[in-house]
Amino acid sequence: MKKFTKKTLSLLLVLTLAVTSFVGCSSNKKSTDKKSSETKTAKASGQLIIGDITDLTGDFMSGWTSGASDMRVRELIGTYGYNGYSTIALAKDGTFVQNKTVLKDFKSEDNSDGTKTFTMTINDGLTWNDGTAITAKDYVFSILLTSSKQWGELEADTTSGNYIAGYDDFNKGTTKEFTGVHLLSDNQFSITVKKEKLPFFYELTYAAATPSPMAVYAPGVTLKDDGNGAYLSKEFTTALIKDPINKERYNPTVTCGPYKVESFDKGGLTATLVVNDKYAGDYTGQKPQIEKIIIKKVTSATAADELKTGNVDMLNQMGGADSINAGLDLVDQGIAKDNSYLRNGYGMIVFTCDIGPTQFVKVRQAIAHLLDRNEFANQYSGGYASVVNGAYGLAQWMYQEKKDDINSKLDSYAYDIDAAKKLLVEDGWTLNKDGKNFVEGTDKLRYKKVDGKLMPLTIQWANTANNPVSDLLSTMLPSSMEKVGMKLEATTLDWGVLINNIYRQGIDKPKYNMFNMGNSFASVYDPSNEYNTDDSYMGMYNQNYIRDQKLYDLALAMKQTDSKDKEGYASKWVEFEKQWNYDLPDLPLYSDEYHDFYNPKLVGYEGNSIWTPSYALLYAHVK
Amino acid sequence: MLKYIAKRILYIIFVFFIMSIIMFGIFKMVPGDPAAMAIKDVPKTDPVVYQQKYDAARERLGLDKPIPVQYVSWITKMLSGDFGYSESYRNDVINIVKEPMGNTIFINIFNVVAALLITIPLGIVQAVKKHSKFDNVVQVGTIVGYSLPSFIVSLVAIYFFAIKLQIFPVSGMNTPGFSGTGWEKFLDKMYHFALPLIVMTVASLGSMTRFVRAAMIEALSMDYIRTARAKGLTEKVVIYSHAFRNALLPIITLIIGWFLGIFGGSVVIEQIFGLNGLGKLLYTSLQAQDYNVVLALNMFYFVIAIVGNLITDLSYGLVDPRVKIN
Numbered sequence: 001m002k003k004f005t006k007k008t009l010s011l012l013l014v015l016t017l018a019v020t021s022f023v024g025c026s027s028n029k030k031s032t033d034k035k036s037s038e039t040k041t042a043k044a045s046g047q048l049i050i051g052d053i054t055d056l057t058g059d060f061m062s063g064w065t066s067g068a069s070d071m072r073v074r075e076l077i078g079t080y081g082y083n084g085y086s087t088i089a090l091a092k093d094g095t096f097v098q099n100k101t102v103l104k105d106f107k108s109e110d111n112s113d114g115t116k117t118f119t120m121t122i123n124d125g126l127t128w129n130d131g132t133a134i135t136a137k138d139y140v141f142s143i144l145l146t147s148s149k150q151w152g153e154l155e156a157d158t159t160s161g162n163y164i165a166g167y168d169d170f171n172k173g174t175t176k177e178f179t180g181v182h183l184l185s186d187n188q189f190s191i192t193v194k195k196e197k198l199p200f201f202y203e204l205t206y207a208a209a210t211p212s213p214m215a216v217y218a219p220g221v222t223l224k225d226d227g228n229g230a231y232l233s234k235e236f237t238t239a240l241i242k243d244p245i246n247k248e249r250y251n252p253t254v255t256c257g258p259y260k261v262e263s264f265d266k267g268g269l270t271a272t273l274v275v276n277d278k279y280a281g282d283y284t285g286q287k288p289q290i291e292k293i294i295i296k297k298v299t300s301a302t303a304a305d306e307l308k309t310g311n312v313d314m315l316n317q318m319g320g321a322d323s324i325n326a327g328l329d330l331v332d333q334g335i336a337k338d339n340s341y342l343r344n345g346y347g348m349i350v351f352t353c354d355i356g357p358t359q360f361v362k363v364r365q366a367i368a369h370l371l372d373r374n375e376f377a378n379q380y381s382g383g384y385a386s387v388v389n390g391a392y393g394l395a396q397w398m399y400q401e402k403k404d405d406i407n408s409k410l411d412s413y414a415y416d417i418d419a420a421k422k423l424l425v426e427d428g429w430t431l432n433k434d435g436k437n438f439v440e441g442t443d444k445l446r447y448k449k450v451d452g453k454l455m456p457l458t459i460q461w462a463n464t465a466n467n468p469v470s471d472l473l474s475t476m477l478p479s480s481m482e483k484v485g486m487k488l489e490a491t492t493l494d495w496g497v498l499i500n501n502i503y504r505q506g507i508d509k510p511k512y513n514m515f516n517m518g519n520s521f522a523s524v525y526d527p528s529n530e531y532n533t534d535d536s537y538m539g540m541y542n543q544n545y546i547r548d549q550k551l552y553d554l555a556l557a558m559k560q561t562d563s564k565d566k567e568g569y570a571s572k573w574v575e576f577e578k579q580w581n582y583d584l585p586d587l588p589l590y591s592d593e594y595h596d597f598y599n600p601k602l603v604g605y606e607g608n609s610i611w612t613p614s615y616a617l618l619y620a621h622v623k
Numbered sequence: 624m625l626k627y628i629a630k631r632i633l634y635i636i637f638v639f640f641i642m643s644i645i646m647f648g649i650f651k652m653v654p655g656d657p658a659a660m661a662i663k664d665v666p667k668t669d670p671v672v673y674q675q676k677y678d679a680a681r682e683r684l685g686l687d688k689p690i691p692v693q694y695v696s697w698i699t700k701m702l703s704g705d706f707g708y709s710e711s712y713r714n715d716v717i718n719i720v721k722e723p724m725g726n727t728i729f730i731n732i733f734n735v736v737a738a739l740l741i742t743i744p745l746g747i748v749q750a751v752k753k754h755s756k757f758d759n760v761v762q763v764g765t766i767v768g769y770s771l772p773s774f775i776v777s778l779v780a781i782y783f784f785a786i787k788l789q790i791f792p793v794s795g796m797n798t799p800g801f802s803g804t805g806w807e808k809f810l811d812k813m814y815h816f817a818l819p820l821i822v823m824t825v826a827s828l829g830s831m832t833r834f835v836r837a838a839m840i841e842a843l844s845m846d847y848i849r850t851a852r853a854k855g856l857t858e859k860v861v862i863y864s865h866a867f868r869n870a871l872l873p874i875i876t877l878i879i880g881w882f883l884g885i886f887g888g889s890v891v892i893e894q895i896f897g898l899n900g901l902g903k904l905l906y907t908s909l910q911a912q913d914y915n916v917v918l919a920l921n922m923f924y925f926v927i928a929i930v931g932n933l934i935t936d937l938s939y940g941l942v943d944p945r946v947k948i949n
Contacts, residue, residue: 047800049799049800055899055907057712059712059713059714064713065711065712065713155683155708155713157676159669159672159676162669162672265796265797266722266899267722267725267726267796267797267812267899268795268796268797268799268815268899269796269897269899270795270797270799270800272799272800292800294799294800296795296799297794297795297897297899298793298794298795298897299794299894299895299896299897301778301895302778302781302793302794302895305781305785305786305793306793306794308786309785309786309789309792309793311792311793311794311795311799312799493654494654494655494910495910496655496660496910496911496912497654497655499659499660499663500654500655500656500659503656503659505656505658505659505677506654506655506656506658506659529670534670536670536671536674537670540670540673541670541673
């Protein structure tokens with residue numbers, strides 16, 4: 001072996017660095033050269049790289065997984081959401097509208113048996129990205145496929161059509177026809193909604209249907225309707241659809257959204273999408289103006305650096321002081337532009353309302369008084385969040401319309417130790433561990449007699465590790481609680497185990513009284529399942545295990561508002577929020593301000609928490 | 624020797640089954656409900672439908688059966704090459720593991736080769752020039768490198784090389800949207816791997832360099848070295864033919880361990896540099912209670928470890944004639 005000297009060793013290190021740098025520089029140059037020779041469509045041009053913190057898995061068909069990055073790709077290629085010729089579209093203001101690009105005619109009819117039928121005629125000329133025509137059969141096939149037993153046998157979710165009449169029998173495979181779905185002609189079909197699912201304020205969403213390429217997913221299968229409902233020919237089997245669907249799931253070739261998948265790099269977890277030049281436009285007829293969109297995995301620790309160095313062009317939905325400040329620094333330097341908006345959800349403490357001290361509403365209210373939520377929100381977000389007092393996000397249209405009502409009618413549960421103490425005394429937390437009167441300064445923990453036994457005012461709190469909300473609560477809550485004779489016992493759990501404890505799945509004896517969580521509201525807001533008092537809804541739906549009939553009735557009334565009565569819905573929402581604010585099944589902590597930071601080359605971008613980049617980018621271009 | 628190998632293989636099979644029972648048992652004791660995690664993506668529309676899905680998931684995962692039955696079912700499938708179904712990726716485990724394993728092996732091979740090329744000569748030079756300025760500087764450097772957590776080294780490296788100097792990309796495994804020939808793609812990949820590779824190599828220098836140094840110092844202090852020098856052999860022959868061959872025995876264990884380590888991913892480095900490797904997969908699968916993936920990976924690592932032990936033992940005989948394998 002050759003003798004190594006200091007000089008040789010240093011040289012070796014330097015050479016390693018130099019060679020890799022050279023390799024990198026030369027490969028980068030090649031990349032740039034390639035870009036310039038890429039095919040361009042007549043209208044769309046340029047490229048945008050979106051940095052996403054969640055992993056792409058390459059599962060680009062709906063039915064199996066729901067990772068945020070995969071969902072973004074699905075929205076852009078039209079296999080999920082409202083971009084892919086959905087009959088009903090999500091408008092920029094968060095409302096739902098008929099998609100005139102798709103629909104030639106739309107009729108809704110109330111039937112005598114309480115059901116409702118939507119009859120839809122689609123426009124001629126809609127095509128898949130390979131140029132083949134999209135017909136009503138593709139829409140009907142999509143509903144039948146995703147409700148079928150065979151789809152379920154591929155481990156996919158089959159519940160999406162469960163509001164349609166005849167779903168239960170078709171899903172079990174006891175009938176071959178889906179009686180609530182009719183193929184009326186090559187360009188017309190109908191959907192009949194179950195009686196028990198009506199009325200519904202967002203009933204228009206029941207008419208939402210997107211096509212699936214029947215010839216690709218189920219080659220050789222025919223779709224017919226003899227008058228009893230649409231059905232698929234006997235060739236439609238799990239064995240037949242398994243391979244084509246698995247292939248399309250990870251490498252979609254026939255889609256109808258504004259973009260199509262050019263490639264997915266499994267190693268680098270990067271999806272490259274190019275414009276679909278056959279796309280007829282979204283609900284306003286808008287076609288994409290950016291030729292290529294690349295979705296790339298980034299890590300939260302270095303996301304801003306990726307934008308700074310030009311490795312990505314856009315970071316979406318950045319929250320929290322550290323991320324926002326890092327992005328704003330780039331804005332100050334002129335490296336990035338900023339688009340801020342309010343979160344359509346909030347972070348909160350979830351109370352368990354059927355066990356331990358938190359089963360009593362006054363204990364929940366007392367805890368609310370024991371936390372300085374303004375200070376909490378300020379410390380957590382560095383000033384980029386507001387305190388909310390009900391089950392709403394600042395971006396929700398109801399809040400925007402009824403802001404004054406909500407702000408004046410809801411109790412803000414200001415930080416007030418005496419108010420908390422008063423509530424506890426009113427609720428009977430007046431004893432010590434010996435069952436005698438609680439003496440302030442002498443006794444440390446309050447007790448209450450419940451079913452003949454003494455219950456300590458100890459709050460069992462389950463949280464997760466490396467969570468800034470948990471850290472802040474651990475700092476702020478215990479000392480306040482101590483002042484009123486309350487104790488907080490914290491347990492740190494793995495995320496999956498925490499969820500199991502909330503849903504009580506695999507948990508024999510529920511223990512925890514509170515959890516800290518966050519939520520985001522869907523565009524279709526319907527809290528009736530969450531506050532349903534029936535036992536079957538407890539856990540997965542009603543995570544608070546709250547059984548307040550009044551709250552449930554208010555949620556149900558809101559849901560059952562006539563779809564045209566927007567003002568009525570908003571007024572009922574205020575009443576619901578008032579009751580919720582009294583019950584406090586959760587203690588809302590903060591509703592964030594989110595920021596999108598992007599390269600100044602992107603022009604005309606106006607996204608928000610509802611109108612996400614998947615929709616807003618169609619209206620933007622790269623200069 | 625063949626008898627010895629046959630005995631060791633029988634021993635490996637026995638230990639494999641014992642370990643499989645222990646591992647399976649441990650994962651069964653972990654709190655949580657894999658069935659609930661398996662259907663976390665089912666839309667919340669109807670509790671009856673949800674319950675049906677939940678029951679179906681329990682049945683599909685075999686959770687409705689006694690644990691010994693679950694074990695037999697799992698081990699039988701695994702031995703036949705069916706590593707099960709990933710409930711978080713909703714795909715077969717074998718399909719999930721392929722890509723990260725390829726990436727991990729790819730980067731680790733470069734790391735191991737680079738680290739060995741640096742550490743062995745460095746350790747030898749240190750031992751030969753024991754207590755010199757060079758030795759002291761390298762000693763301090765290796766202690767610092769050994770002590771610094773890899774995430775700090777990674778972030779510092781990103782700050783200087785990717786943000787300030789902009790020589791390397793911040794993260795990722797290739798240029799987004801890059802198209803080119805196979806060779807150009809390879810170069811692009813190497814460019815993206817360069818910084819994590821440098822960090823991994825720097826992080827692994829400390830232990831091996833110090834180990835080689837210690838083994839060489841011990842070998843150089845032996846009587847046969849004095850004899851060799853007394854015979855008038857050149858210093859080069861003394862060091863490389865006499866001292867290094869004898870020092871190789873303890874080092875070889877470490878070297879084989881390193882080569883076996885090419886299958887193991889680094890959670891921290893893969894996470895920071897956005898590399899899709901086995902360490903990250905193991906971590907995310909554990910978080911998602913995706914135990915089929917975790918069990919398959921753990922059993923794989925276990926097999927690698929026991930086979931590695933056998934190879935290490937056999938290699939002693941090859942490098943040291945005094946050791947008889949039987």
